[in-house]
Amino acid sequence: MWSAILAAGLASQAPDAAPARLIPPVPPADIAALVAMDPATDAAAAKRMLAENGVPADKRAAAAAAIGKAAGKSAALAVAEAIVACGGTCGATRDLADLLAGMHEAAAADPATLALLEKAAGAPEDPLHLAACRTIAAMPADRRPAAFKDLAVRTVALKAVPGAMQYDVKEIKAKPGEVLELTLENGDTMQHNLLVVLPGKMAEIGVAADKMGETPAGKARHFVPDSAAVIAVMGLVDPGRSGRMFLAVPRKPGTYQYVCTYPGHWRMMNGKLKVAP
Numbered sequence: 001m002w003s004a005i006l007a008a009g010l011a012s013q014a015p016d017a018a019p020a021r022l023i024p025p026v027p028p029a030d031i032a033a034l035v036a037m038d039p040a041t042d043a044a045a046a047k048r049m050l051a052e053n054g055v056p057a058d059k060r061a062a063a064a065a066a067i068g069k070a071a072g073k074s075a076a077l078a079v080a081e082a083i084v085a086c087g088g089t090c091g092a093t094r095d096l097a098d099l100l101a102g103m104h105e106a107a108a109a110d111p112a113t114l115a116l117l118e119k120a121a122g123a124p125e126d127p128l129h130l131a132a133c134r135t136i137a138a139m140p141a142d143r144r145p146a147a148f149k150d151l152a153v154r155t156v157a158l159k160a161v162p163g164a165m166q167y168d169v170k171e172i173k174a175k176p177g178e179v180l181e182l183t184l185e186n187g188d189t190m191q192h193n194l195l196v197v198l199p200g201k202m203a204e205i206g207v208a209a210d211k212m213g214e215t216p217a218g219k220a221r222h223f224v225p226d227s228a229a230v231i232a233v234m235g236l237v238d239p240g241r242s243g244r245m246f247l248a249v250p251r252k253p254g255t256y257q258y259v260c261t262y263p264g265h266w267r268m269m270n271g272k273l274k275v276a277p
């Protein structure tokens with residue numbers, strides 16, 4: 001879904017332009033050459049395939065398998081360790097989390113992987129936390145660590161109301177630590193995004209995003225301000241498309257907000273994320 005944006009963004013976006021954990025992934029300039037390499041025979045390429053943005057899922061899975069085989073460990077563990085290695089902040093983290101969640105059967109069957117996931121799922125500050133929760137939640141209950149029998153990912157489906165500059169859902173209630181999957185169906189004729197921000201920070205972030213609209217790099221960064229007040233991001237979703245993001249709900253109760261930061265939208269297009277036990 002990022003292809004058009006990525007093509008436009010490559011030239012203008014420096015790798016350090018914004019927090020990598022928050023902006024959608026941008027591939028390196030040599031991505032075609034990298035993807036053409038064989039991860040089974042080229043260890044360096046395999047390592048990069050796991051960490052770089054824009055690597056197709058099948059190639060990334062092959063790289064994980066090759067790294068695991070060479071090191072005598074499971075491919076799932078190689079994926080989990082790649083997330084940890086970049087501190088959970090590399091642009092490929094989202095893809096790696098998807099890959100790991102898809103490997104939940106192998107992860108459940110491998111004690112080393114399961115132990116790592118269990119530790120991370122219990123530690124909100126762990127870079128592997130969200131991916132670990134998603135992966136454990138994908139396992140059948142009888143395969144999971146005992147402490148996480150009830151762990152679930154709850155999907156909250158939102159729509160962009162055509163012509164109204166509004167989300168159809170204006171309030172989401174969630175429990176501290178809950179794992180949510182937010183989806184956004186964009187039936188509108190313009191792009192929208194969705195950022196989750198700390199309590200009381202919406203206007204600050206909205207104003208900062210409006211300013212980004214005046215710069216060429218703003219769109220490449222999906223109008224996501226570089227701020228610690230932004231705690232989760234779904235990048236721009238094109239008209240007629242859907243986007244999704246996962247969120248580990250903050251432990252601290254309060255009224256957080258979600259907001260579209262496409263310039264000019266934030267005052268209208270927002271909602272409350274009410275976190276209470």
Ligand SMILES: [Cu+2]
Pocket residue numbers: 165191192193260261262265269
């Ligand atoms: Cu919008």
